[in-house]
Amino acid sequence: MSLGIGIIGAGIMGADHARTVARHLPGAHLAAISDLDAARANKAAMESGARKVLGDPFAVVADPSVDAVIVASPDATHAALVLACLQAGKPVLCEKPLAATVEECLAIVAAEAKLGKTLVQVGFMRRFDPAYVEMKATLDGGTLGAAVLLHCVHRNVSPAYAFEPFMAIANSAVHEIDIARWLLGSDYVRAIVTRSRKARPADPILLTLETASGALVSIEVFINAGYGYDVRGELVCEQGTVTLAPGLGNAIRHARTDSFGFAADWRPRFAEAYRLELQSWVRGIGGGQYEGASAWDGYVATEVAIACVRALDTGAPVEIQLAERPA
Ligand SMILES: NC(=O)c1ccc[n+]([C@@H]2O[C@H](COP(=O)([O-])OP(=O)(O)OC[C@H]3O[C@@H](n4cnc5c(N)ncnc54)[C@H](O)[C@@H]3O)[C@@H](O)[C@H]2O)c1
Numbered sequence: 001m002s003l004g005i006g007i008i009g010a011g012i013m014g015a016d017h018a019r020t021v022a023r024h025l026p027g028a029h030l031a032a033i034s035d036l037d038a039a040r041a042n043k044a045a046m047e048s049g050a051r052k053v054l055g056d057p058f059a060v061v062a063d064p065s066v067d068a069v070i071v072a073s074p075d076a077t078h079a080a081l082v083l084a085c086l087q088a089g090k091p092v093l094c095e096k097p098l099a100a101t102v103e104e105c106l107a108i109v110a111a112e113a114k115l116g117k118t119l120v121q122v123g124f125m126r127r128f129d130p131a132y133v134e135m136k137a138t139l140d141g142g143t144l145g146a147a148v149l150l151h152c153v154h155r156n157v158s159p160a161y162a163f164e165p166f167m168a169i170a171n172s173a174v175h176e177i178d179i180a181r182w183l184l185g186s187d188y189v190r191a192i193v194t195r196s197r198k199a200r201p202a203d204p205i206l207l208t209l210e211t212a213s214g215a216l217v218s219i220e221v222f223i224n225a226g227y228g229y230d231v232r233g234e235l236v237c238e239q240g241t242v243t244l245a246p247g248l249g250n251a252i253r254h255a256r257t258d259s260f261g262f263a264a265d266w267r268p269r270f271a272e273a274y275r276l277e278l279q280s281w282v283r284g285i286g287g288g289q290y291e292g293a294s295a296w297d298g299y300v301a302t303e304v305a306i307a308c309v310r311a312l313d314t315g316a317p318v319e320i321q322l323a324e325r326p327a
Contacts, residue, residue, distance in 0.1 A: 003282060004031030006066035008057040008081055009073030010044035011035070012160075013095055013123075016267055016274065017070050018048035024275045028282050031065040035073075057081060061088050068285055071095060074161075075171060079104035086111045086119055091285045093278070095123040097174050098298025102306055105299035106323055112295050113326035121281050121290050122298035126179040128280060128291075129273035135235055135242045136183050145238030147184050150217045152176040153232040155225035157264055163201040163224070165312055169193075170305040173207060173221040177308075178293060178301045183235065186213035188304050191318045193311040200224075207308050228262020229269060296325060 005021050005028050007014050014035065021030045032052040035041035041053045054060050057077070061069055061084045068091040071081045079099040085092035086108070098120075099105045112120055126132050139147055154172055161167050181187065190210040196203055202224035209217040233244040248268055251260045263269055277292060284290035293301075304320055311318040 003028040003285060004065045004067045005029070005070060006032040006034070006060035006063060006068070007044075007050075007070045007072060008034050008060050009071065009077075009095075010037070010040045011072065012265070012267070014070070014072035015040075015044040015047070017072055017278065018044045018050065020275055020278050022048040025278060025282055027286075031067070032060050032063050034060045058084055061085055061090065066090070068092065068282075075100045079108060082108050082120060083111055086115060089115070089119070091119045091121075091281075093121045093123060093281050093292075094298070096178070096293075096298070097170060097302050097305070098122045098295060099302060100170070102299070102303050102323075105295070105302045109295045109299050110326060118288070118290055118294065120295040120298070121284065122293040122295065122301075123277065124175065124178040124182075124293040124297065124301070125270055125273040125277040126175055127182055127293060128276035129270060130276075131244045132179055132183065132233070135233065135244065138242050139183065139235060139237065144240035144242070147213075147215050147235055147237050149215060149236040150180050150183065151232075151234045151236070152180065152217065152219045153230065154219065154221045155228075155230040156223045156266075157226060157229060159202050159223045160265075165195070165201075165205055166309055168202065168205055168221050168223045169207070169308050169312070170302065172223055173205070173219050173308070174301050174305045176207075176217070176219045176221070177209070177304045178297060179233075180209070180217040180219075181211075181300065181304075182293075182297075184211055184213060184215050184217070186211040186215065187300065187322065188212070188217075188320045191304065191308045191311045191320060193308045194315075195312065205312065207311075209304070209308075229265050230262055231266075231269060299323070 030050040033050040071094040204222035207219040235242040
């Protein structure tokens with residue numbers, strides 16, 4: 001039987017997920033899509049063959065033809081929608097961040113724990129990106145020794161949502177916060193965050209995180225870099241390094257120049273990761289076991305991001321204390 005997927009939010013990510021459902025998920029179909037902007041919902045529905053367009057996002061959750069939900073609306077809407085999915089007993093893939101506040105994340109973690117079964121996956125798709133997966137496999141293989149440092153760079157052409165440090169950290173750098181924790185297999189204990197004192201609102205921010213295992217993670221997040229979407233990573237171990245391949249596609253040599261391209265946003269760089277993420281999620285719904293980030297992982301990422309915002313605001317290192325994880 002084909003799985004009926006409902007998508008809430010038909011913007012950049014919702015429309016992208018709708019195309020992935022239509023083209024790359026043979027065991028599923030797009031049962032319904034919703035957006036506050038009806039024209040956007042209709043356009044995505046036309047492109048992807050959605051069977052229904054609904055105005056009210058909560059009607060997607062309640063609709064009997066919807067077996068599972070993708071939440072791709074703005075961050076501030078996530079918590080209420082994910083909680084509604086849990087109440088309806090429906091699996092939900094919620095785009096990152098799980099929720100905009102620590103309190104909302106913990107309410108989701110508690111509601112899922114009370115149900116006693118896993119229904120939430122968070123859209124940290126880098127965990128499915130072949131380059132990061134290979135980096136982790138190399139580290140776990142042991143030939144390079146223990147990880148001591150992970151350097152990360154996250155640059156956007158222009159701010160996707162707002163010119164403010166809070167969104168640069170809680171919406172963009174949250175990807176690195178999650179992927180570094182996943183790669184290194186260790187929680188964070190301390191955050192130090194700085195930016196130029198002359199900074200314009202969207203100038204680079206530097207985050208330094210220390211893990212319980214004793215490794216360091218450095219993250220440059222620059223959401224106004226102009227030239228292209230650029231994500232880099234170099235894992236430094238005791239006896240070697242692993243570096244993510246740069247840019248997109250092939251290198252071109254011409255007119256005494258060696259060059260490679262950058263996309264305007266994240267979709268081309270992570271297209272395969274989004275596809276593998278949704279395919280894994282659908283398998284997980286069938287088997288009840290998910291490979292992607294859990295509600296707890298979503299909570300940790302937001303808790304650490306908010307600690308980093310505090311470290312930036314106060315100019316002082318912040319000790320990271322996680323809540324108690326429900327049994
Ligand atoms: N995983 C990733 O790599 C990645 C990349 C970009 C964005 N995101 C996340 O995806 C989410 C959406 O981002 P986007 O870039 O697609 O934003 P967007 O602004 O392009 O799209 C959001 C859409 O949601 C609609 N909307 C707003 N409130 C709604 C509501 N209550 N119910 C239904 N629809 C509503 C808007 O009209 C808009 O069309 C955000 O949470 C963002 O953090 C994830």
